Amino acid sequence: MESSPSLELVHLLQRFAQASDRYVESTGTLHGTHRTDMNALAVILGFEREGSAPTPGDLSRALQLSAPATTALLDRLQRLGYIQRQRTDKDRRVVCITLTDRARSDGRAMFMPLGEQMLKLISRYTPEQIEFLGEFMSQAISGVDAAREANESQKH
Amino acid sequence: MESSPSLELVHLLQRFAQASDRYVESTGTLHGTHRTDMNALAVILGFEREGSAPTPGDLSRALQLSAPATTALLDRLQRLGYIQRQRTDKDRRVVCITLTDRARSDGRAMFMPLGEQMLKLISRYTPEQIEFLGEFMSQAISGVDAAREANESQKH
DNA sequence: GTGATATAGTTCGATGATGGAACTATTTTT
DNA sequence: AAAAATAGTTCCATCATCGAACTATATCAC
Numbered sequence: 305m306e307s308s309p310s311l312e313l314v315h316l317l318q319r320f321a322q323a324s325d326r327y328v329e330s331t332g333t334l335h336g337t338h339r340t341d342m343n344a345l346a347v348i349l350g351f352e353r354e355g356s357a358p359t360p361g362d363l364s365r366a367l368q369l370s371a372p373a374t375t376a377l378l379d380r381l382q383r384l385g386y387i388q389r390q391r392t393d394k395d396r397r398v399v400c401i402t403l404t405d406r407a408r409s410d411g412r413a414m415f416m417p418l419g420e421q422m423l424k425l426i427s428r429y430t431p432e433q434i435e436f437l438g439e440f441m442s443q444a445i446s447g448v449d450a451a452r453e454a455n456e457s458q459k460h
Numbered sequence: 461m462e463s464s465p466s467l468e469l470v471h472l473l474q475r476f477a478q479a480s481d482r483y484v485e486s487t488g489t490l491h492g493t494h495r496t497d498m499n500a501l502a503v504i505l506g507f508e509r510e511g512s513a514p515t516p517g518d519l520s521r522a523l524q525l526s527a528p529a530t531t532a533l534l535d536r537l538q539r540l541g542y543i544q545r546q547r548t549d550k551d552r553r554v555v556c557i558t559l560t561d562r563a564r565s566d567g568r569a570m571f572m573p574l575g576e577q578m579l580k581l582i583s584r585y586t587p588e589q590i591e592f593l594g595e596f597m598s599q600a601i602s603g604v605d606a607a608r609e610a611n612e613s614q615k616h
Numbered sequence: 617g618t619g620a621t622a623t624a625g626t627t628c629g630a631t632g633a634t635g636g637a638a639c640t641a642t643t644t645t646t
Numbered sequence: 647a648a649a650a651a652t653a654g655t656t657c658c659a660t661c662a663t664c665g666a667a668c669t670a671t672a673t674c675a676c
Contacts, residue, residue: 307509309587309590309591309594310579310582310583310590311579312594313578313582313590313593313597314575314578314579314582315506315509316594316597316598316601317476317480317578317597318480318502318506318571319506319597319601320473320476320477320597320600320601320604321476321477321480321481322499322502322503322522323601323604323605323608324473324474324477324480324604325477325481325499325523325524326522326523326524326604326605326608327604327605327607327608329523329524330524330608330611330612331608331611333524334611334612343478343481346474346478347478350471350474350475353463353471366478366482367481367482367485368482368485368486368489415474417607417610417611418604418607418608419470420607421603421604421606421610422469422470422473422600422604423466423467423470424603425596425599425600426466426469426470427466431465433592434465434466434469435465436589437469437593437596438465438468438469438472440581440585440593441469441472441473441475441476442472443581444476444578444581445472445475445476445479447577447578447580447581448476448479448482448483448574448577448578449479449482449483450577451483451573451574451576451577452479452482452483452486452487452574454573454577455486455487455490455573456486456490
């Protein structure tokens with residue numbers, strides 16, 4: 305049962321995802337927020353970074369949650385004072401989700417240690433290497449999503 | 461609000477973890493098994509790859525689950541015909557978890573499309589590059605776990 | 617060695633995150 | 647103008663999860 309370097313890399317990617325799950329689960333417990341709520345914060349922060357605000361539908365897709373579960377999630381986040389919901393004028397069915405300052409600072413506190421650690425690791429690499437790693441991760445993300453979508457469309 | 465290549469890489473790593481979560485969630489739904497059960501299968505397969513069999517305690521740590529949740533998880537997997545539990549002779553408090561053939565084939569079916577996709581991506585790289593990427597991912601895993609442990613020990 | 621303490625796993629009961637079905641309100645299509 | 651599609655919510659039932667308490671085994675202290 306020998307393992308090629310390629311297969312080893314596949315397993316390392318999987319182990320990285322598992323370790324990330326552990327981080328979220330553990331940090332969520334320490335902060336008294338649930339896994340899903342933490343992931344939601346991360347996703348909304350990601351949208352903000354791109355300069356946009358997600359809708360419940362965006363969140364539903366990003367977290368693979370049903371519509372009712374997403375509503376419940378947003379209710380929780382709202383009760384925590386983490387988000388505001390705003391009907392859009394363009395299409396009055398749609399709701400836009402924006403973070404409060406408190407959500408940003410709490411979210412930062414949750415993910416900061418992880419980010420710091422990753423930056424520390426990355427700082428040991430050259431700009432060219434960082435560029436290379438970014439290219440790879442970017443394609444890995446596309447690959448994971450492609451594999452999922454292939455599964456989903458196959459089983460109709 | 462410009463973003464350095466280093467910070468971008470951090471975000472790509474995070475997005476990779478999120479995409480992996482989506483894959484597990486989606487594939488789990490298609491196969492009628494829950495997220496946690498899928499992750500548990502992946503972890504047990506990982507232990508098998510290393511030539512060992514995990515205990516409930518190992519699983520509990522790997523999945524960040526409480527002891528009762530782990531027992532419930534193992535009950536589910538056993539009811540599905542996916543695992544066997546065996547008390548060890550060395551220490552009779554400990555239980556060893558082994559997969560059935562069915563679990564291996566079902567687990568393979570669940571993760572195969574993802575693995576294939578990743579292998580396809582990796583095949584475009586040279587052995588030296590693959591080695592380099594493996595090094596990086598390995599350290600990233602350590603970094604994530606270190607960040608988590610730092611959080612955990614800080615909040616005692 | 618024997619009693620005290622720690623460790624591995626389980627059972628029990630309660631909480632709450634989640635999904636399916638049905639609903640409202642808007643927009644788009646025909 | 648009617649029909650169909652889309653976005654989000656409410657209601658209800660299920661079940662994964664945790665804390666507390668328990669059993670059994672192993673280790674530690676003296």
